[in-house]
Amino acid sequence: MYGKLIISSLALLIASQSAFAAGSGGIVLGATRVVYDANNKEASITINNKNSDQYFLVQSWIDDENGNKKVPFAITPPLFRLDAEKENMMRILKTAGDLPSDRESVFYINVKAIPPVPENTNAQNTLQLAIKTRIKMFYRPKGLTGNPAESGKKLQWSHQGNDLVVKNPTNYSVSFNEINLSGKALKDINMVLPKSETHYAWPAGAGNNVTFAFINDYGGVSEPISATAN
Numbered sequence: 450m451y452g453k454l455i456i457s458s459l460a461l462l463i464a465s466q467s468a469f470a471a472g473s474g475g476i477v478l479g480a481t482r483v484v485y486d487a488n489n490k491e492a493s494i495t496i497n498n499k500n501s502d503q504y505f506l507v508q509s510w511i512d513d514e515n516g517n518k519k520v521p522f523a524i525t526p527p528l529f530r531l532d533a534e535k536e537n538m539m540r541i542l543k544t545a546g547d548l549p550s551d552r553e554s555v556f557y558i559n560v561k562a563i564p565p566v567p568e569n570t571n572a573q574n575t576l577q578l579a580i581k582t583r584i585k586m587f588y589r590p591k592g593l594t595g596n597p598a599e600s601g602k603k604l605q606w607s608h609q610g611n612d613l614v615v616k617n618p619t620n621y622s623v624s625f626n627e628i629n630l631s632g633k634a635l636k637d638i639n640m641v642l643p644k645s646e647t648h649y650a651w652p653a654g655a656g657n658n659v660t661f662a663f664i665n666d667y668g669g670v671s672e673p674i675s676a677t678a679n
Contacts, residue, residue, distance in 0.1 A: 475499030481668040521546025552643035597621040601663035631656035
């Protein structure tokens, strides 16, 4: 049955979004991000099928920001059936391979939910959507100094040429929820990695007053923080 997940010309449409919404079949992840604490043997995330009458085939894997799957982590089970109104837990395990010990490393958990083809339809003429989501996973080595909840407050902002530059001197990644420069919202914002910097285009005519909010370990958003880009 799953071999017939076909759209007319044998193509499969894959929609990507931050979380599975009810309209896409009711598949819901238990978090919007995962923190893998190296003090623990593993990390985990739950997945729920909120649909009352439909099961899904769920496929999961871990990769890096470039989509490279050769990473020192495994997720299990990598492929399973999730029945209607059921929950399962996916476990993330560290495998062989060295990672920096003085800062967080960021990877991505990918989950794809594939619905079955209705038995009373012609698969050649049926639109089947496999819904994919991708969330961040932060690998946090043992013994890191500092408080990740305070990292956003330690960011350093500057105006360099036509860029707004944000430097992160801490050992933790900072993911942005919003960045405003003198009231002008920046687009396509993401995060600044530990001990690195990120550049954004400086909006025309903007002043140097920065207001931003970041996302914490639990997916919550901080209170707005003000800074000056010198």
